[in-house]
Amino acid sequence: MGTLVLLRHGESEWNSKGLFTGWVDVGLAEKGHQEAAAAGRMLLEAGLQPDIVHTSVLTRAISTANGALEAAGLSWLPVSRSWRLNERHYGALQGKDKAQTREEFGDEQFMMWRRSYDVPPPPLADDDPLSQVGDPRYATLPPELMPRTECLADVVVRMLPYWYDAIVPDLASGRTVLVVAHGNSLRALVKHLDGISDAAIAELNIPTGIPLLYELDDAFAPRVPGGRYLDPEAAKAAAEAVKNQGR
Numbered sequence: 001m002g003t004l005v006l007l008r009h010g011e012s013e014w015n016s017k018g019l020f021t022g023w024v025d026v027g028l029a030e031k032g033h034q035e036a037a038a039a040g041r042m043l044l045e046a047g048l049q050p051d052i053v054h055t056s057v058l059t060r061a062i063s064t065a066n067g068a069l070e071a072a073g074l075s076w077l078p079v080s081r082s083w084r085l086n087e088r089h090y091g092a093l094q095g096k097d098k099a100q101t102r103e104e105f106g107d108e109q110f111m112m113w114r115r116s117y118d119v120p121p122p123p124l125a126d127d128d129p130l131s132q133v134g135d136p137r138y139a140t141l142p143p144e145l146m147p148r149t150e151c152l153a154d155v156v157v158r159m160l161p162y163w164y165d166a167i168v169p170d171l172a173s174g175r176t177v178l179v180v181a182h183g184n185s186l187r188a189l190v191k192h193l194d195g196i197s198d199a200a201i202a203e204l205n206i207p208t209g210i211p212l213l214y215e216l217d218d219a220f221a222p223r224v225p226g227g228r229y230l231d232p233e234a235a236k237a238a239a240e241a242v243k244n245q246g247r
Protein backbone atom coordinates (compact mmCIF):
# COMPACT_ATOMS: atom_id res chain seq x y z
CA MET A 1 0.00 0.00 0.00
CA GLY A 2 1.42 3.32 -0.95
CA THR A 3 3.77 5.14 -3.23
CA LEU A 4 7.35 5.64 -2.10
CA VAL A 5 9.95 7.72 -3.93
CA LEU A 6 13.60 7.46 -2.92
CA LEU A 7 16.06 10.17 -3.94
CA ARG A 8 19.77 10.26 -3.22
CA HIS A 9 21.06 13.79 -2.74
CA GLY A 10 22.64 15.49 -5.74
CA GLU A 11 26.39 15.48 -6.22
CA SER A 12 28.05 16.99 -3.17
CA GLU A 13 31.24 19.06 -2.94
CA TRP A 14 33.10 16.00 -1.66
CA ASN A 15 31.49 13.62 -4.15
CA SER A 16 32.96 15.82 -6.89
CA LYS A 17 36.38 15.65 -5.20
CA GLY A 18 36.23 11.87 -4.69
CA LEU A 19 36.40 12.05 -0.90
CA PHE A 20 34.73 9.76 1.65
CA THR A 21 32.05 11.89 3.29
CA GLY A 22 29.90 9.98 5.78
CA TRP A 23 28.54 12.30 8.48
CA VAL A 24 30.67 15.30 7.48
CA ASP A 25 28.16 17.98 6.62
CA VAL A 26 29.22 19.19 3.17
CA GLY A 27 27.03 21.11 0.72
CA LEU A 28 25.97 20.32 -2.81
CA ALA A 29 28.23 21.00 -5.77
CA GLU A 30 26.67 23.14 -8.51
CA LYS A 31 25.91 19.93 -10.40
CA GLY A 32 24.10 18.67 -7.32
CA HIS A 33 21.81 21.70 -7.25
CA GLN A 34 21.05 21.12 -10.93
CA GLU A 35 20.34 17.43 -10.23
CA ALA A 36 17.95 18.41 -7.43
CA ALA A 37 15.95 20.69 -9.72
CA ALA A 38 15.93 18.05 -12.45
CA ALA A 39 14.61 15.50 -9.96
CA GLY A 40 11.75 17.84 -9.12
CA ARG A 41 10.92 18.22 -12.79
CA MET A 42 11.00 14.42 -13.20
CA LEU A 43 8.47 14.09 -10.37
CA LEU A 44 6.23 16.64 -12.08
CA GLU A 45 6.50 14.95 -15.46
CA ALA A 46 5.72 11.57 -13.88
CA GLY A 47 2.64 13.01 -12.18
CA LEU A 48 4.10 12.12 -8.78
CA GLN A 49 3.07 14.56 -6.06
CA PRO A 50 4.50 13.62 -2.65
CA ASP A 51 2.37 14.45 0.39
CA ILE A 52 5.28 14.44 2.82
CA VAL A 53 9.07 14.45 2.66
CA HIS A 54 11.57 12.71 4.94
CA THR A 55 15.24 13.74 4.93
CA SER A 56 18.38 13.14 6.94
CA VAL A 57 19.79 15.98 9.04
CA LEU A 58 22.65 16.54 6.59
CA THR A 59 22.71 19.63 4.41
CA ARG A 60 23.25 17.84 1.09
CA ALA A 61 19.99 15.88 1.50
CA ILE A 62 18.06 18.88 2.87
CA SER A 63 19.25 21.10 0.00
CA THR A 64 18.35 18.41 -2.54
CA ALA A 65 14.85 18.12 -1.09
CA ASN A 66 14.46 21.90 -1.14
CA GLY A 67 15.65 22.15 -4.75
CA ALA A 68 13.47 19.32 -5.98
CA LEU A 69 10.38 20.59 -4.18
CA GLU A 70 10.94 24.13 -5.45
CA ALA A 71 11.22 22.86 -9.05
CA ALA A 72 8.00 20.89 -8.55
CA GLY A 73 6.18 23.83 -6.97
CA LEU A 74 5.93 21.87 -3.72
CA SER A 75 8.10 23.87 -1.32
CA TRP A 76 5.15 23.99 1.07
CA LEU A 77 5.13 20.22 1.76
CA PRO A 78 5.62 19.07 5.37
CA VAL A 79 9.07 17.66 6.07
CA SER A 80 10.37 15.31 8.76
CA ARG A 81 14.08 14.96 9.37
CA SER A 82 16.05 12.28 11.22
CA TRP A 83 19.65 11.30 11.84
CA ARG A 84 18.46 7.76 11.13
CA LEU A 85 18.43 8.64 7.42
CA ASN A 86 22.00 10.00 7.53
CA GLU A 87 24.70 8.59 5.28
CA ARG A 88 26.69 5.76 6.89
CA HIS A 89 29.40 7.11 9.19
CA TYR A 90 32.66 6.40 7.35
CA GLY A 91 34.83 6.47 10.48
CA ALA A 92 38.48 7.35 10.00
CA LEU A 93 37.98 7.34 6.20
CA GLN A 94 35.90 10.54 6.39
CA GLY A 95 37.68 13.20 4.38
CA LYS A 96 40.10 10.78 2.75
CA ASP A 97 40.51 10.52 -1.01
CA LYS A 98 38.94 7.31 -2.36
CA ALA A 99 41.57 6.70 -5.05
CA GLN A 100 44.43 7.29 -2.59
CA THR A 101 42.77 4.99 -0.06
CA ARG A 102 42.45 2.26 -2.69
CA GLU A 103 46.10 2.80 -3.65
CA GLU A 104 47.35 2.77 -0.06
CA PHE A 105 45.38 -0.21 1.24
CA GLY A 106 44.74 -2.21 -1.96
CA ASP A 107 41.54 -3.16 -3.78
CA GLU A 108 40.43 -5.85 -1.34
CA GLN A 109 40.67 -3.72 1.80
CA PHE A 110 39.17 -0.72 -0.01
CA MET A 111 36.14 -2.71 -1.15
CA MET A 112 35.87 -4.43 2.24
CA TRP A 113 35.49 -1.02 3.91
CA ARG A 114 33.37 0.44 1.14
CA ARG A 115 30.97 -2.33 0.20
CA SER A 116 31.13 -5.24 2.67
CA TYR A 117 28.00 -5.69 4.79
CA ASP A 118 29.57 -6.05 8.22
CA VAL A 119 33.15 -4.69 8.21
CA PRO A 120 33.32 -1.04 9.33
CA PRO A 121 36.28 1.26 8.66
CA PRO A 122 38.47 2.14 11.67
CA PRO A 123 36.66 4.45 14.10
CA LEU A 124 37.13 8.21 13.99
CA ALA A 125 38.63 9.74 17.14
CA ASP A 126 36.32 12.10 19.02
CA ASP A 127 38.94 14.87 18.87
CA ASP A 128 39.36 14.53 15.10
CA PRO A 129 38.36 17.76 13.29
CA LEU A 130 36.00 15.66 11.14
CA SER A 131 34.24 14.06 14.13
CA GLN A 132 30.57 14.87 14.70
CA VAL A 133 30.77 14.36 18.47
CA GLY A 134 29.46 17.60 19.97
CA ASP A 135 27.56 18.63 16.83
CA PRO A 136 24.40 20.34 18.18
CA ARG A 137 22.13 18.50 15.74
CA TYR A 138 22.90 15.29 17.69
CA ALA A 139 22.51 16.89 21.14
CA THR A 140 19.45 14.75 21.97
CA LEU A 141 20.99 11.54 20.61
CA PRO A 142 21.72 9.12 23.48
CA PRO A 143 25.55 8.95 23.66
CA GLU A 144 25.56 5.20 23.11
CA LEU A 145 23.92 5.71 19.71
CA MET A 146 26.49 8.22 18.43
CA PRO A 147 28.60 6.32 15.88
CA ARG A 148 32.35 6.65 15.40
CA THR A 149 32.16 4.36 12.36
CA GLU A 150 29.50 2.21 10.67
CA CYS A 151 29.21 -0.77 8.35
CA LEU A 152 26.04 -1.20 6.29
CA ALA A 153 24.61 -3.62 8.86
CA ASP A 154 24.87 -0.83 11.45
CA VAL A 155 22.99 1.50 9.09
CA VAL A 156 20.19 -1.04 8.63
CA VAL A 157 19.83 -1.35 12.41
CA ARG A 158 19.59 2.41 13.06
CA MET A 159 17.55 3.23 9.93
CA LEU A 160 14.77 0.62 10.23
CA PRO A 161 13.17 2.09 13.39
CA TYR A 162 12.55 5.28 11.37
CA TRP A 163 11.18 3.28 8.44
CA TYR A 164 8.70 1.46 10.68
CA ASP A 165 7.83 4.33 13.06
CA ALA A 166 7.81 7.35 10.74
CA ILE A 167 7.65 6.38 7.07
CA VAL A 168 5.37 3.32 7.12
CA PRO A 169 2.61 5.17 9.03
CA ASP A 170 2.66 7.88 6.35
CA LEU A 171 2.38 5.23 3.64
CA ALA A 172 -0.38 3.41 5.57
CA SER A 173 -2.39 6.65 5.67
CA GLY A 174 -2.29 6.72 1.87
CA ARG A 175 0.33 9.47 1.56
CA THR A 176 2.86 9.49 -1.23
CA VAL A 177 6.21 9.67 0.54
CA LEU A 178 9.45 11.18 -0.75
CA VAL A 179 12.61 10.12 1.10
CA VAL A 180 15.70 12.22 0.33
CA ALA A 181 18.77 10.61 1.80
CA HIS A 182 22.18 9.13 0.94
CA GLY A 183 23.85 6.40 -1.03
CA ASN A 184 24.23 3.99 1.87
CA SER A 185 21.17 4.81 3.94
CA LEU A 186 19.14 4.20 0.77
CA ARG A 187 21.11 1.01 0.04
CA ALA A 188 20.09 -0.12 3.55
CA LEU A 189 16.42 0.68 2.85
CA VAL A 190 16.46 -0.95 -0.60
CA LYS A 191 18.11 -4.03 0.93
CA HIS A 192 15.18 -4.24 3.37
CA LEU A 193 12.50 -3.55 0.75
CA ASP A 194 13.79 -6.00 -1.84
CA GLY A 195 15.12 -8.63 0.56
CA ILE A 196 18.63 -8.42 -0.88
CA SER A 197 21.16 -10.75 0.75
CA ASP A 198 24.13 -9.54 2.80
CA ALA A 199 26.41 -10.68 -0.01
CA ALA A 200 24.40 -9.37 -2.98
CA ILE A 201 23.96 -5.87 -1.53
CA ALA A 202 27.65 -5.21 -2.26
CA GLU A 203 26.73 -4.97 -5.95
CA LEU A 204 24.02 -2.32 -5.45
CA ASN A 205 24.95 1.32 -6.03
CA ILE A 206 22.52 4.22 -6.04
CA PRO A 207 22.99 7.20 -8.37
CA THR A 208 22.65 10.80 -7.23
CA GLY A 209 19.61 12.86 -8.12
CA ILE A 210 17.40 10.34 -9.95
CA PRO A 211 14.08 9.48 -8.26
CA LEU A 212 13.49 5.76 -7.64
CA LEU A 213 9.78 4.89 -7.53
CA TYR A 214 8.41 2.00 -5.49
CA GLU A 215 4.72 1.05 -5.62
CA LEU A 216 4.12 -0.97 -2.45
CA ASP A 217 1.56 -3.65 -1.64
CA ASP A 218 -0.47 -3.98 1.57
CA ALA A 219 2.57 -5.47 3.30
CA PHE A 220 4.70 -2.49 2.19
CA ALA A 221 6.62 -4.77 -0.12
CA PRO A 222 7.53 -3.62 -3.64
CA ARG A 223 5.10 -4.70 -6.35
CA VAL A 224 8.08 -4.52 -8.73
CA PRO A 225 11.37 -5.70 -7.21
CA GLY A 226 13.98 -2.95 -7.41
CA GLY A 227 11.44 -0.27 -8.11
CA ARG A 228 11.67 1.92 -11.20
CA TYR A 229 14.01 4.87 -11.79
CA LEU A 230 12.29 7.79 -13.49
CA ASP A 231 15.25 7.90 -15.87
CA PRO A 232 16.42 4.26 -16.09
CA GLU A 233 19.18 4.77 -18.62
CA ALA A 234 20.75 7.68 -16.75
CA ALA A 235 20.41 5.76 -13.47
CA LYS A 236 22.18 2.69 -14.87
CA ALA A 237 25.13 4.75 -16.13
CA ALA A 238 25.37 6.82 -12.95
CA ALA A 239 25.21 3.75 -10.68
CA GLU A 240 28.09 2.23 -12.67
CA ALA A 241 30.08 5.43 -12.09
CA VAL A 242 29.40 5.21 -8.34
CA LYS A 243 30.58 1.59 -8.40
CA ASN A 244 33.85 2.62 -10.05
CA GLN A 245 34.66 5.51 -7.72
CA GLY A 246 38.22 5.34 -6.47
CA ARG A 247 39.54 3.61 -9.58
Ligand SMILES: O=C(O)[C@H](O)COP(=O)(O)O
Nearest residue numbers: 019020021022087114183
Ligand atom coordinates in the same frame (compact mmCIF):
# COMPACT_ATOMS: atom_id res chain seq x y z
O1 LIG B 1 29.71 9.18 2.12
C1 LIG B 1 30.25 9.09 1.02
O2 LIG B 1 31.47 9.09 0.82
C2 LIG B 1 29.39 8.87 -0.20
O3 LIG B 1 28.28 9.65 -0.20
C3 LIG B 1 29.05 7.41 -0.29
O4 LIG B 1 30.22 6.85 -0.62
P1 LIG B 1 30.32 5.35 -1.14
O5 LIG B 1 29.43 5.24 -2.36
O6 LIG B 1 31.79 5.23 -1.45
O7 LIG B 1 29.85 4.46 -0.02
